[in-house]
Amino acid sequence: xxxxxxxxxxHNLLWKIHHWAGLYTGIVIGILCLTGAIAVxxxxxxxxxxxxxxxxxxxxxxxxxxxxxxxxxxxxxxxYPKMAGLLIDMPDRPEGIATxxxxxxxxxxxxxxxxxxxxxxxxxxxLGNRDRQNxxxxxxxxMHVRLYEGFWGRQLVGLAGVAFVVVTITxxxxxxxxxKKQPYPKIRKKNVRILMADWHKILGISALAFNFxxxxxxxxxxxxxxxxxxxxxxxxxxxxxxxxxDKKEDANIAVHWNKVFKVAKQEFPGLKPGYxxxxxxxxxxxxxxxxxxGQIYERNINSLVISKTTYKPLFKCxxxxxxxxxxxxxxxxxxxxxxFGGLGLKILYAVLGLTSAFLSISGFVVYLHRTDxxxxxxxxxxxxxxxxxxxxxxxxxxxxxxxxxxxYRQASFIAAIIVNGILAIxxxxxxxxxxxxKMKPKASII
Amino acid sequence: xxxxxxxLIQHKLIPTALIAGNIALVHLIYLLAKxxxxxxxxxxxxxxxxxxxxxxxxxKYFLLAGIISYTILILSALIFLPA
Numbered sequence: 001x002x003x004x005x006x007x008x009x010x011h012n013l014l015w016k017i018h019h020w021a022g023l024y025t026g027i028v029i030g031i032l033c034l035t036g037a038i039a040v041x042x043x044x045x046x047x048x049x050x051x052x053x054x055x056x057x058x059x060x061x062x063x064x065x066x067x068x069x070x071x072x073x074x075x076x077x078x079x080y081p082k083m084a085g086l087l088i089d090m091p092d093r094p095e096g097i098a099t100x101x102x103x104x105x106x107x108x109x110x111x112x113x114x115x116x117x118x119x120x121x122x123x124x125x126x127l128g129n130r131d132r133q134n135x136x137x138x139x140x141x142x143m144h145v146r147l148y149e150g151f152w153g154r155q156l157v158g159l160a161g162v163a164f165v166v167v168t169i170t171x172x173x174x175x176x177x178x179x180k181k182q183p184y185p186k187i188r189k190k191n192v193r194i195l196m197a198d199w200h201k202i203l204g205i206s207a208l209a210f211n212f213x214x215x216x217x218x219x220x221x222x223x224x225x226x227x228x229x230x231x232x233x234x235x236x237x238x239x240x241x242x243x244x245x246d247k248k249e250d251a252n253i254a255v256h257w258n259k260v261f262k263v264a265k266q267e268f269p270g271l272k273p274g275y276x277x278x279x280x281x282x283x284x285x286x287x288x289x290x291x292x293x294g295q296i297y298e299r300n301i302n303s304l305v306i307s308k309t310t311y312k313p314l315f316k317c318x319x320x321x322x323x324x325x326x327x328x329x330x331x332x333x334x335x336x337x338x339x340f341g342g343l344g345l346k347i348l349y350a351v352l353g354l355t356s357a358f359l360s361i362s363g364f365v366v367y368l369h370r371t372d373x374x375x376x377x378x379x380x381x382x383x384x385x386x387x388x389x390x391x392x393x394x395x396x397x398x399x400x401x402x403x404x405x406x407x408y409r410q411a412s413f414i415a416a417i418i419v420n421g422i423l424a425i426x427x428x429x430x431x432x433x434x435x436x437x438k439m440k441p442k443a444s445i446i
Numbered sequence: 447x448x449x450x451x452x453x454l455i456q457h458k459l460i461p462t463a464l465i466a467g468n469i470a471l472v473h474l475i476y477l478l479a480k481x482x483x484x485x486x487x488x489x490x491x492x493x494x495x496x497x498x499x500x501x502x503x504x505x506k507y508f509l510l511a512g513i514i515s516y517t518i519l520i521l522s523a524l525i526f527l528p529a
Contacts, residue, residue, distance in 0.1 A: 172461065175457065175461055176453065176456075176457030176458070176461075179456060179457060181449075181452070182456075183452075183456055183504060184456060184460045184501065184504075205460075205461050205464055206464055207468065208461070208464060208465055208468070209464070209465040209466075209468035209469055210468050210472075293480075294480045294482075296476070338472075340476060340479075341472065341475045341476040341478075341479040341480075342475070342478075342479030344475045344478065344479060345472065345475045345476065345479065348471065348472065348475060352468075
């Protein structure tokens, strides 16, 4: 049975969409896949850095015992009496370290100082401190989530996720047409173009479901703040408490965190507190966010809000009892970061993530080979791809170095110039190319 | 093998088996990490074996068995999901 003309046109259109979406967003997708493959190990990397460079250790917390942080909190309050916006991060491993993150307000916003103290939740003492913003973990998170660009970086990442969905679906639809009589997983080694094209097809189809899930959840997570704002979507654990006292009075209420752990255990037995914070806006509340072992939901999506004065529960969000819509909302981040299946799943995610990054590279090599004769380039496609890859890696490493050894703000400033500069050049280039094509049908600067 | 059978296996069944295999592998690792050594774990492992044999030997029956059984397994797991 021969394919009819409509089938051919359809496949041609799908291929064109795959080609253009991949060509124009491939670099961003490649960077996101590479940083994502490393970012899945953020807790492990951060834990290792804490032990190796800050020498912070504790003994494992035995199962029925609750963490204790009251003395450490009193000590921190004594050292930094003007602390505000305290966020207490609890470890997810029994031998993990808790952290107190807060700011000490200066005369203006620029003179605000942020602090992060390491706290031993077993022996209830402060172990050390560091600048959290300048950590490797923060670099990996910021680079993957918003390309280190604060203004619209997250939206760009979301749009790259949409493009990734498009290339994944079109890739699946054109797969059969491109394989023809070639069986899976045969790789032909006739020349570099065929070799790369075969690897592109075989690895692409092998990791297709993974790529699709990562792309959909990534697109949602990237565009989430805007989509939630535009369509008035509420998070399942969204709770607005009433303002009942003065802000200053609220901030001055002493919180007994050890009692908070007891109340949480009593009111929400399965909850493993992930982070906690006390209100400073006059609502007189304490929020406890956490996870339940074995669930495939966003980390810390379950929550309990209690009164700061009476320690009575005011709101409880147990995702296992939530609606399908809320469960669907909560499953996205877990599926994207693969943190529900231990280290084994993280390794699988990293391998598949690197595979997806390779798809960007192999796709680019095939494109260069295909257009090589027409463009008469001086450098071979493999060399060009190698130079681009090294250049991108160098930029990523330089920003990481600036972030860790000079400062987050400086790194963010440089990343903003690079991201916005490349975006501006790209738009000007595309418009110029389009106008030139329209003026002279055969002339093109691509 | 005629072109129709080849196309069915290579262009349809193997890609579908790879999709099922991706999901099944993540499912298997999740069950192992959770310590849930139940019949679901054994059934998932059997489905993965069937899919692997089907893909490597390009065998229609192994592919269909793996795809259908894992689809039933995952759907029933989702429907009867406790939390």
